[in-house]
Amino acid sequence: MRTVTKDTITDVFAGYFGTDTDPRVREVLVALARHLHAFTREVNLTHEEWQKALEIMEWAGRITTPERNEFVLMSDVMGLSSLVDMVNSRADATSSSVLGPFHVSNAPPLAMGGDMKRDFGGEVLLVEGHVRDTAGNPIAGATLDIWQTAPNGLYSSQDPDQDIHSFHGLMTCDDDGRYAFTTVKPVSYTVPTDGPVGEILNAAGRHPWRPSHLHYIAAAEGFRTLVTEVFPDDDPYLDQDTVFGVRDDLVMHYESRPADTFPDGMELSGKVKEDYLQVTFDVVLANA
């Protein structure tokens, strides 16, 4: 078709595909164009607004590095990352939640009962649970790659004063699928706002806060790897996470317990002299 109108452009776009195009590529691109075109018509997008969107993308590209990906952050605050998680989640497994940009590979091993708190201040948090399959059987040897912020709200990769592996650990579950470690209670923190994502949040009158959380990547042979998080039920940002990562089954109660109930067999056994917090977080993995 030579003459294109605002009503025919979407069909014309679909008609331009080669006959041997991969069907999934075609399905995704045609649907993407259909939604983009409909959006443009719906809001009567102006040249200035379209130009602004392109500038935002260009700015994101300019500041994106291997350590900081502004496009991922944009996807996170637009709810796209979480929506991709949710449309791909398995109802019978633990919910997945955003990976975020602060995972560091090659986390040091964290022994059963080991401690990630080290010399950092703050109340001790004992985290324990089991990793099981969807039938409830323990997954012996499942691994948990765990990371969180330090008490100052910064991940190790954001903070020159922290060792790159501080508050990162790789735990291997025992034959009962059990794990346990100590740390400090993570704090709420803000996503980076010094780039275009900050401008988008500001324009929308949105805050940049995330509720406090521990990140887990749970993996085991024969199971779908799960990227998830656990949140305390008293965090003020639970109902307004700026990256939409909270799911009901990931919100847990952190119980305050007297020091004399701290269990044996942990790295910190005998060393905890004040009340500590305890949370149980069980993880269910779906078959691969």
Ligand code: BEZ
């Ligand atoms: C995080 O939880 O580490 C995170 C997730 C999305 C954007 C920024 C940070």
Ligand code: FE
């Ligand atoms: Fe995080």
